[in-house]
Amino acid sequence: MKSARLLILLICINFNYAYPSTPDTVFLEELTWTEVRTLIDNGKTTILVPTGGTEQNGPHIVLGKHNSRMKVAAERIARALGNALVAPVMAYVPEGQIDPPSGHMRYAGTIGIPPEVFGSVLEYTARSLKVHGFTDILFIGDSGTNQRPMEQVAAKLKEEWETEKARVIFVSEWYASRTAFIEEYLIPIGETQETIGRHAGLIDTAASLAMAPGDVRTDNMSVGKGMDVDGVSGDPTRATAEIGHLSYDFKFKATMTQIRELMAE
Numbered sequence: 001m002k003s004a005r006l007l008i009l010l011i012c013i014n015f016n017y018a019y020p021s022t023p024d025t026v027f028l029e030e031l032t033w034t035e036v037r038t039l040i041d042n043g044k045t046t047i048l049v050p051t052g053g054t055e056q057n058g059p060h061i062v063l064g065k066h067n068s069r070m071k072v073a074a075e076r077i078a079r080a081l082g083n084a085l086v087a088p089v090m091a092y093v094p095e096g097q098i099d100p101p102s103g104h105m106r107y108a109g110t111i112g113i114p115p116e117v118f119g120s121v122l123e124y125t126a127r128s129l130k131v132h133g134f135t136d137i138l139f140i141g142d143s144g145t146n147q148r149p150m151e152q153v154a155a156k157l158k159e160e161w162e163t164e165k166a167r168v169i170f171v172s173e174w175y176a177s178r179t180a181f182i183e184e185y186l187i188p189i190g191e192t193q194e195t196i197g198r199h200a201g202l203i204d205t206a207a208s209l210a211m212a213p214g215d216v217r218t219d220n221m222s223v224g225k226g227m228d229v230d231g232v233s234g235d236p237t238r239a240t241a242e243i244g245h246l247s248y249d250f251k252f253k254a255t256m257t258q259i260r261e262l263m264a265e
Helices: 002-018 033-041 065-081 115-132 144-160 173-189 202-211 241-264
Strands: 046-051 084-086 136-141 167-171
Touching (some): 046 065, 065 084, 065 202, 065 241, 115 136, 136 144, 136 241, 144 173, 167 241, 173 202, 173 241
Parallel strands (some): 046 084, 136 167
8 A cells, every 4th residue: 555655656746747837927037948938839929028117216215116016017917918928127227317417317226228228128128039939029117218218119120020920019008097097086186296296206106005015115205305306206195005006907907908909900
């Protein structure tokens, strides 16, 4: 009886060794190359290329805010699509001039990349993914400075690959739908453009409270003194996780609608 049980155990061990199960993850960096190959062969031929940034976000939100939020959003989008994976979030993006420092580069910790360099990284990321068999490569970003380079590279490769199976799609709604959310949800409840702010204010802080609460120093929030003073535009003290979740769901729905429309073309 013992020898029979041992034989069964050895068979199970050998079977699992020969046919390992693929982890329940959509993140490319968490998979082996053989797991990725198998997933592509089985139909996961869509991949999101998310872009974030490393920039100042006032005294109360960490430098990697965009990366944290983009990773959360990209996973949700990929799982909703069902046949998608997610490339590593790009943390090095345009943030202003280096010499003399401008924009966010005026604040400690920010890392700025020239737009043309960022565009080149995007281009060769897409070319790499195409080689491996991905046919729908989606550029999506959480920061305003990323949008134009993503759009330009997507247009360039769309023209070059016009007769090929692979294509690059620029997904703009994740970032652009912020405006619609403000007009439909925040203005009607009495908020103003001044309280909402352009950077690290109400809406920005609320999004982080909902999607990556560990990124927010809630004990260090105060009304912004201005982009030239503390790097904050707006009033982060008015932010709540509830507003952040509403914003997250709104942007997710708008993004999914756009992706499905673009992929159906």
